[in-house]
Amino acid sequence: MPSALPSGEPAPHDGSLPAAALAELGDGAVSLYLHVPFCATRCGYCDFNTYTAAELGSAPGSSRDAYLAAARAELALAARTLGPRRVDTVFFGGGTPTLLAASELVGLLDAAREQFVFSPGAEVTTECNPESVDEAYLEALVAGGFNRISFGMQSARPHVLRVLERRHTPGRVAQVVRWARAAGFGSVSLDLIYGTPGESAPDWRASLEAALACEPDHVSAYALIVEEGTRLAAQIRRGDVPAVIDDDQAEFYEIAEQTLSAAGLDWYELSNWSRPGHQCRHNLAYWRGAPWWGVGPGAHSHVAGVRWWNVKHPRSYAAALAQGRSPAAARELLDATDRRVERVLLESRLSDGLELEVLTGTEQNRVAGLVERGLVVSGKGRLALTVRGRLLADAVVRDLLA
Structure with missing residues (x-):
């Protein structure tokens, strides 16, 4: 199940920010994050704020249409709160954003453009499950203004994917990378996970080599973290799968550094490597403390020392915005x-x-x-x-x- 939200002080119903925060922001640019909370299935290791169709059911406010309307309403709220504002980066994450139709994703991007002025060359990224798209879908995203895509590869080894409860058709990742290149994406990234129970050093090397064979511009490699409340945590506790070994994860990180750097991808953040000019500008904005507004259920935002987070469930999120209220659950003011x-x-x-x-x-x-x-x-x-x-x-x- 998704992890719990932090505690904090009540957030204003109108979404307003302290005058001091707006003054500090001045006329600076912001980034936008749009959280799409839908997944076809829940992977055993995942505690992100995502929901399958079975988990959401058919209650009012749970549909894709309700989410899309609510996200547009929150974009309008962000524009009213921040005033005329330039946007440098946009990132669609989840969940699986590409469970939405390409026209729906592009429609949300268009809604953001209606509310904000996009900087020339603004970076627009979506995460993508390789099984969820085809050539026409990727072409529609590029035509609609997306220029960066991040495919969730995780591993090239079937037994590792089984533990993670991920499913990929053999050769699918290489295929979708080719389609993304042909469609015109300027940057293509692959996400990998290392340290999965039962994964060996040769397994990890094979995944890195398979990723590099696709010639990506960017690779993210994350150590598996076993979160309490997930199926994987329960499996480890019962002894159904072995525990994650910290020393193995350290070794795998060193293998990643050696392998990726030898292939011309330089590390620029602990878990991220890229070819020159292909760093993820959106994530750099997070790490450098730049302002961003997170749209969607459970999304977090930060502007000039004010951090807030939205209610988690799509129904509660949609209901708040339908009533003209901010969907923020709480906030904190950083000194x-x-x-x-x-x-x-x-x-x-x-x-x-x-x-x-x-x-x-x-x-x-x-x-x-x-x-x-x-x-x-x-x-x-x-x-x-x-x-x-x-x-x-x-x-x-x-x-x-x-």
Whole structure:
């Protein structure tokens, strides 16, 4: 089941933001995230805020049409709240956005264009299950303004996909990448998961090699996290599948770094590698603390130190907007200390590293010890993680901020 929302203070029903946050935002650009909460099936490892048709049923507010109307209404709310605003990046995630018809996805993008001014060359991405699209679908997305696509490959090994409860027709990923290229997508990304119970180092190498054979512009490789409440967690607890082994995941990360970098994809964030010019600008906006508005059930937003999150269930989400209310469940106001700590946490994940001036004098004094331990490199006023430091990134941040 989807994980629980955090707690927070009540969010204004009109979606308004504090005057100080709007003043800090000024006339700067924002990013938009649109969460599509639908999936054909629920994978055993997933605790994202997604729902199958069987889980939603036929109650009012659960349909695709209700979601589409509500998402358009929230885009209008965002425009009223933020005022005339430029948009640099848009990202459709989920769930499986491509369970919507191509015309429906393009329609949501058009609705965003009606409310905001898109920057020249704005990055527009959708996630995609390889089994959910064909050539005509991909061509329609490009014609409608999408220029980046991220296919959920996860693994090339059938027994690993079975544990994850993912299903791909053999050769399907390579096929959809070819279709995406022919359709005109400027950037094509593949998502992989490593450390699945029963996955060996040769299995992981085979998945990386299969991904690289598709010649993607970008690869995301995420360590499997077993979330409580998922079927996979229950299977591990019962002993039906072996537990995830941290040492294996560390080895697999090093294999990914070696394999992807040798193929010309450079790491730019802990779990992301790209060819030059193909970094995901939308995700970089998150890691650099830029403002974004999240549209959809359970979507999170952040603008100038104000963070809020929407109600999770599609029915509750649609009902709030139908009544003219913000769908926000709660929010939190970050003070200067919170924002500085978050900046350290996020920017240290990037290959560009963190400006040392963000750290206090006491924290800067700890950098030399991290350098001696081979966890970071420091120079030109910045701190960046080594490969070993990337394996221990959370511990590095804790040591810095201790």
